[in-house]
Structures are given as C-alpha cells and as structure tokens.
Amino acid sequence: MNSQSEEDYLKALYHLEMDFDAVSTNSIADYLDMKPSSVTDMLKKLAEKKFINYEKYKGTSLTKKGRLIALSIIRKHRLWETFLVEKLGFGWDQVHIIAEQLEHIKSEELIENLDNFLGNPKYDPHGDPIPNKDGEIEKMNQKLLVELKASQKGIITGVKKGTASLLNYLDKEKVKLGDSVKVIEILEFDGTYIVEINKRKLTFSEKICQNLLLETND
Amino acid sequence: MNSQSEEDYLKALYHLEMDFDAVSTNSIADYLDMKPSSVTDMLKKLAEKKFINYEKYKGTSLTKKGRLIALSIIRKHRLWETFLVEKLGFGWDQVHIIAEQLEHIKSEELIENLDNFLGNPKYDPHGDPIPNKDGEIEKMNQKLLVELKASQKGIITGVKKGTASLLNYLDKEKVKLGDSVKVIEILEFDGTYIVEINKRKLTFSEKICQNLLLETND
DNA sequence: CGTAATTTTTAGTCTTGTCTAAAAATATAT
DNA sequence: ATATATTTTTAGACAAGACTAAAAATTACG
Numbered sequence: 498m499n500s501q502s503e504e505d506y507l508k509a510l511y512h513l514e515m516d517f518d519a520v521s522t523n524s525i526a527d528y529l530d531m532k533p534s535s536v537t538d539m540l541k542k543l544a545e546k547k548f549i550n551y552e553k554y555k556g557t558s559l560t561k562k563g564r565l566i567a568l569s570i571i572r573k574h575r576l577w578e579t580f581l582v583e584k585l586g587f588g589w590d591q592v593h594i595i596a597e598q599l600e601h602i603k604s605e606e607l608i609e610n611l612d613n614f615l616g617n618p619k620y621d622p623h624g625d626p627i628p629n630k631d632g633e634i635e636k637m638n639q640k641l642l643v644e645l646k647a648s649q650k651g652i653i654t655g656v657k658k659g660t661a662s663l664l665n666y667l668d669k670e671k672v673k674l675g676d677s678v679k680v681i682e683i684l685e686f687d688g689t690y691i692v693e694i695n696k697r698k699l700t701f702s703e704k705i706c707q708n709l710l711l712e713t714n715d
Numbered sequence: 716m717n718s719q720s721e722e723d724y725l726k727a728l729y730h731l732e733m734d735f736d737a738v739s740t741n742s743i744a745d746y747l748d749m750k751p752s753s754v755t756d757m758l759k760k761l762a763e764k765k766f767i768n769y770e771k772y773k774g775t776s777l778t779k780k781g782r783l784i785a786l787s788i789i790r791k792h793r794l795w796e797t798f799l800v801e802k803l804g805f806g807w808d809q810v811h812i813i814a815e816q817l818e819h820i821k822s823e824e825l826i827e828n829l830d831n832f833l834g835n836p837k838y839d840p841h842g843d844p845i846p847n848k849d850g851e852i853e854k855m856n857q858k859l860l861v862e863l864k865a866s867q868k869g870i871i872t873g874v875k876k877g878t879a880s881l882l883n884y885l886d887k888e889k890v891k892l893g894d895s896v897k898v899i900e901i902l903e904f905d906g907t908y909i910v911e912i913n914k915r916k917l918t919f920s921e922k923i924c925q926n927l928l929l930e931t932n933d
Numbered sequence: 934c935g936t937a938a939t940t941t942t943t944a945g946t947c948t949t950g951t952c953t954a955a956a957a958a959t960a961t962a963t
Numbered sequence: 964a965t966a967t968a969t970t971t972t973t974a975g976a977c978a979a980g981a982c983t984a985a986a987a988a989t990t991a992c993g
Contacts (some may be wrong), residue, residue: 502980522941535981554988585828594820602816611804659956701935701968720950740971753951760949773957773970775988 501601505529505572506539507548510559511567515652516677516695544636567631569668574600575621575628576611582622583615625650625712640713642678642690643706650679652709660708670699678711719819721921724745724786728777729785732741737774792818793839793846794829799831800840807840807882840892842873842928856931858907860896861924867931868897871912872919878926888917896929 499507505691509528513520522540526533544551548563559567580634581592609630612618619635620626626634653676656663667673672694681698682691688703701709717725727746730737740758744751762769766781777785795817799810827848830836837853838844848850861870871894874881885891890912899916900909906921919927 523939526762532982533941534983535941538980550981564905581825583829585832586824587824587828587970591824595820598815598820598822602813604813604816606804606809607799607813610799610805614803718949741969749950750952751971752953754975758949 498601499566501637502539503543503546503548504566504601506536506543506568507559507563507567510555510557510572512560520558521556546641550679565632566713568634569630570600572628572630572632573602573608576608576615576618577623578614578621578623579618579627583618592622620714635714638713640711641707642680642692642701642709642711643688643703644650645680646711647680647683650677651713652677653709654712655710657708657710663705663708665706672699678695690707716821717784721761721764721766722784722819724754725777725781725785726788726792728767729782729789729933732777736761736790739774783850784933786852787848787920788818790821790846790850791826792834793843794826794833796839796841796846797833798829798837801836806886808879810840811897838872838892838930844869845920857928858917858931859925860898860910860927860929861921862931863898863905863931865901866897866933868895869931870895871927872930873928875926875928881923881926889913890917890918 499553506525506529509525510520510663513524513528517524522533522536526536527530529536531637540551540557543563543661544557546564549557549559551557558690561679576597577596579588581587581588581595587595618627619704623673628634628674629687640651641657642651645651653672656667676694679693680690683689684691688702688704690703692699723746724743727743731742731746738817739749742757743749744754747754756840758767758769758775761767761781762775765778765875766784767775767777769775773901785838791796792814795814799805801811802809831850836845844852857872858869859875860869867910871885871890871892873892874885894912898908899911901907902909908919908921908924910917910919
C-alpha cells in the first residue's frame with residue numbers, strides 16, 4: 498500500500514513528464530511546493546520501490562509500474578471531480594481541492610462502482626480524459642488552434658504545411674512543441690487569441706491560429 | 716484542523732461513552748487496537764485542545780466541543796455509508812471500511828451537498844440516526860419488533876448489534892430499511908409474528924423479532 | 934579552460950503518532 | 964490492612980516525511 502505522499506509524488510511526476518522530458522528535482526519541488534532536499538529523499542524511496550528510474554543528479558522518470566499508479570490516481574481524481582460537478586452541483590473550479598483528498602481513498606470496488614454510477618464518463622468536467630482501469634487514455638484528436646473555444650486546452654504538436662516560418666516565431670517566443678496551451682479569451686473584433694502557455698499569457702493573430710496544430714481531447 | 720488520528724479518538728470516545736460512563740484508557744486502546752501508552756499520549760493532546768476532560772488515572776469524557784467534532788465525523792460516516800449503499804450499490808456489510816476513510820475528507824460544503832443529494836436521510840443503512848449539521852440526533856422511538864402488539868406499525872430502521880447476518884436474510888426476502896411493517900397477528904404458541912410489508916404477508920420467528928429495530932410513533 | 938552560479942544531495946533536526954519496557958497509581962482480595 | 968494484581972503513565976525509541984544548512988556535483992559564462 499502506498500502512502501498519500503508517495504501517490505502525490507507519482508502524480509506530480511506524471512504531469513511534469515508531459516511538459517518536460519527529464520524531470521528535475523527542483524521542478525518537482527516547485528510543483529509540490531516543497532524543498533528540493535525533501536524531494537531527493539522521496540525519490541530515493543520511490544526508486545527503491547521501482548516506481549521511478551532515478552540516477553543521482555541526472556533527473557528522474559516514471560517506470561511502467563510507477564506510471565500505472567500515477568494513472569490510477571488521476572483516474573480517481575477525475576472520476577471524483579465528475580461526481581462532484583455532475584451529482585453534487587459543484588462548480589468546475591471548486592472541485593480540485595476536494596478531489597485531491599478523495600483520490601487517495603483506497604478501494605478498487607469503490608472506484609469501479611463510482612465509474613458505473615457516473616455512466617463511465619470519458620472526460621472530466623475540465624475536459625481532461627479519464628484513464629480506464631488499465632491506465633489507458635483515449636487517444637486525443639488533432640485540431641487547429643482556431644477551432645478551440647475559450648477555456649479549452651491542447652498540446653502543440655506542430656504547424657500546417659508550408660508555414661515553417663511560424664516555427665521560428667514560436668521559437669522566439671519560447672514556445673515549444675509539446676507545450677500546453679489554454680485559450681483564455683478570443684477577441685471578437687479580429688479573432689485574436691489570448692492564450693496561456695507555460696504560465697505566460699501570449700497573443701496570437703488569427704492567421705497564426707489557423708496554422709497551429711494541437712492535440713485535444715474531444 | 717484536526718488530524719485523522721484525533722478524529723478517530725474523538726469518535727471512539729463518543730461510542731464508548733454510550734456504553735460506559737467513565738471511559739478508561741484501556742477501553743479506548745482496545746477499541747482502537749492500540750497500546751494504552753499511545754492512548755495516554757493522545758489524551759493529553761486532546762485535553763490540551765479542550766476536546767476532552769482528562770484527569771490522570773481518572774478516565775476521560777468528551778467536552779461539548781469534542782462531542783460536536785465527534786458528531787460531525789459520525790454524520791459524515793453515516794452519510795457516506797448511505798451514499799455507498801443507495802447510490803453505488805454496495806451491500807450493508809461492505810461499506811464500513813470505506814466510510815472510515817471518507818469520513819475524514821475535509822469540506823463542509825461537500826457534506827452538505829451530499830446530504831441534499833441523498834435527500835437528507837435521517838437514518839443510515841444500518842438504521843443508525845444521522846446527526847444534523849449542528850450535531851443534533853433525532854430522538855428515536857426505536858423499538859424491537861417483539862415489543863409491538865397486533866395491528867401496531869413501524870418503519871424498519873435496522874438490526875441489533877451483532878446480527879449482521881439478519882440483514883442478509885432480509886435482503887433475500889426483499890425487505891429494505893425504510894419499509895413499513897404492520898403486525899397482523901402474533902402466534903401465542905411460539906411467538907411467531909405475522910406481519911405485512913409492502914403488501915406481502917411475511918412470517919418472522921421470535922428470534923428475528925428480538926433483533927429487528929423499528930421506528931414507531933409512540 | 935577555469936571560475937562562478939545553480940542544482941542536487943547529504944547530514945542532521947523536528948513533529949506526529951506509534952511502540953516497548955519500566956515505574957507509579959489504583960483496585961482487589963485475603 | 965497489606966500484599967498482589969491491574970491499570971495507567973512515563974521515559975525513551977522509532978518510522979515517515981517534512982525542514983535547514985552545508986557540501987558536492989553539474990552547468991554556465993567570461
């Protein structure tokens with residue numbers, strides 16, 4: 498049985514691996530709001546249990562075993578969020594903190610029954626996909642940024658043919674493939690998109706949005 | 716904010732106070748399956764926080780403040796049990812362990828929304844009363860079926876402690892908590908009760924009648 | 934290339950909540 | 964009423980998981 502703390506670390510690792518290739522000790526510490534020394538201690542423990550590949554000073558990554566545990570926590574989190582919004586009438590912005598607690602409840606049967614009760618939803622109220630009990634996540638679709646509406650999210654996968662120069666522009670703006678994009682606002686006047694990437698607000702013209710490819714989940 | 720462990724102690728105190736007047740250190744240790752020395756440590760801490768009245772070697776009792784916390788945990792426990800049985804299809808006997816985890820989730824709003832979602836139930840699936848948010852427990856006119864005379868009525872609220880197997884029997888007979896019971900006839904010879912439940916006539920042995928709890932209106 | 938800055942790890946401390954072993958207080962029984 | 968048994972508390976240890984401060988490794992820069 499894994500502790501709540503171990504589960505939090507594995508979940509953090511999973512989320513950080515989406516954004517960065519090698520996950521550094523400091524980035525985990527930032528993410529979990531803890532000191533790097535505490536992180537090092539836990540990484541040793543998780544490596545001992547074969548949940549992560551860890552080499553001193555070299556960063557870390559989840560093993561298959563570790564990833565499955567992370568996905569099972571994410572599954573629980575997103576199912577509980579769905580429950581809180583769909584059944585208990587919470588707003589989608591209120592549920593995260595409560596789900597952070599509920600995700601650690603230990604019972605296979607509970608989560609399967611909850612899943613059925615909710616009608617086996619594929620996405621949570623934030624639009625994030627819910628892993629199935631084998632840790633599989635529905636493959637996402639590719640879309641242009643211009644097809645997204647406010648508050649929707651995607652991951653940058655590339656640019657349309659013949660627009661290689663766009664990549665240079667993105668590079669200059671420190672935007673990389675794999676970066677996560679969230680639409681904050683779309684200006685009605687000229688179709689300009691205001692988006693958030695890596696915690697920074699950026700403004701994209703309509704032309705850019707017509708050429709930027711994203712992976713989304715619907 | 717109280718720790719899970721503190722909450723477990725307060726809940727134990729509450730249950731033990733029902734059965735015994737003075738709650739001894741050893742009885743708490745037995746109840747929680749811990750060593751008496753650990754209990755002493757925690758009692759000091761709880762006394763410090765004014766949750767209990769504690770005098771060395773003299774036993775302990777809940778303060779008003781402590782009792783309210785205990786009741787709020789019991790409220791959560793029983794609401795979650797109701798949810799698990801009514802909504803997720805768990806059996807009566809499976810829900811206790813899961814509810815022991817769920818009862819420690821911190822969120823006032825969660826429990827109020829859950830209460831409403833469940834239709835503000837007054838009794839949990841075991842027939843135990845659910846305290847309201849002010850810690851008040853509806854005084855029950857709880858009787859055993861065997862105390863009723865012919866033509867009297869009641870609502871099934873549960874079974875006596877230690878007779879969980881009776882629940883299975885009732886289940887098999889399609890009798891649920893909340894069902895209304897009317898005594899049709901009591902056989903003088905062996906005390907067998909003939910009752911009507913859901914428009915069906917059923918026969919209960921005297922032993923069953925001695926263990927079946929009902930809510931009556933007198 | 935070598936020094937400075939940054940990142941990561943080590944070493945040692947602290948808190949919470951448990952334990953064991955032994956001492957102290959209380960209860961029981963002749 | 965005193966010796967014995969039981970209960971309760973104290974004292975000290977330990978594990979988990981966090982922290983601080985300092986050392987070591989890595990990275991970045993002039």
